[in-house]
Amino acid sequence: YCADHIPAIREKIVTWKNAVILKGYPGLYLCAVKSHRFNLSEQECLELGFDALVDFQPNPNDLPKRNNYVSKIIITYMNKLIDLLNMQKFVVKPPTYARFDYSKIVDAVAHKPVSLHKTFPCVFPNWDNTARKNQDAAIIQNNDAELYAQWLHNALWRVKDHPLEEQIVFVNAWNEWAEGCHLEPDLINGRKFIQATRDTLNRFDERSGQAIIGKENV
Numbered sequence: 001y002c003a004d005h006i007p008a009i010r011e012k013i014v015t016w017k018n019a020v021i022l023k024g025y026p027g028l029y030l031c032a033v034k035s036h037r038f039n040l041s042e043q044e045c046l047e048l049g050f051d052a053l054v055d056f057q058p059n060p061n062d063l064p065k066r067n068n069y070v071s072k073i074i075i076t077y078m079n080k081l082i083d084l085l086n087m088q089k090f091v092v093k094p095p096t097y098a099r100f101d102y103s104k105i106v107d108a109v110a111h112k113p114v115s116l117h118k119t120f121p122c123v124f125p126n127w128d129n130t131a132r133k134n135q136d137a138a139i140i141q142n143n144d145a146e147l148y149a150q151w152l153h154n155a156l157w158r159v160k161d162h163p164l165e166e167q168i169v170f171v172n173a174w175n176e177w178a179e180g181c182h183l184e185p186d187l188i189n190g191r192k193f194i195q196a197t198r199d200t201l202n203r204f205d206e207r208s209g210q211a212i213i214g215k216e217n218v
Helices: 009-022 040-045 070-085 101-111 145-159 192-208
Strands: 033-034 051-053 096-101 119-123 137-140 168-172 212-216
Touching: 033 168, 040 051, 101 192, 119 145, 137 192
Parallel strands: 033 051, 051 119, 096 137, 119 168, 168 212
Antiparallel strands: none
């Protein structure tokens, strides 16, 4: 994560890979995460010594227009006024958040061109980090497991031509409760998203081959 923020990363990768080989292992496979903080080109990243990239989601660069843009601006200026008048001890700042349409994100990511470099896609069932952030949180609510399944199928399709051991898709996440992002069963959706994951994998195996699912934040 934030590979370009690590000092002397090229030298560190060489050190890490050599150390693993000296311990008797065949090697070390390193992925760089493409997030909104990713400032290198894919080619530059691979030239540093990384073996592949992970197209992390949610990525603000792929988000559609906010659903509550006007209200967020109003609340943001209210909070600035509270700071300006030094009223923080007397007035609780109302939270600011951006709400996005999950279906539009699925559509946008599904239509992204396939990378020319080894890239592993990432999908998520929901996202809501208001538990972690009172200000500038993002809410991407989705209770439709079928929409998630469509996205997962597209992600599997993107890696189907990779060598078998590199047919990897990342799911964000198994149990990231602080960001409202989980496959683990809950009281509202039960096992729907786990079932959708299994059903999509089974259908894809029958039609197109195999794929490996990687779980982020296990």
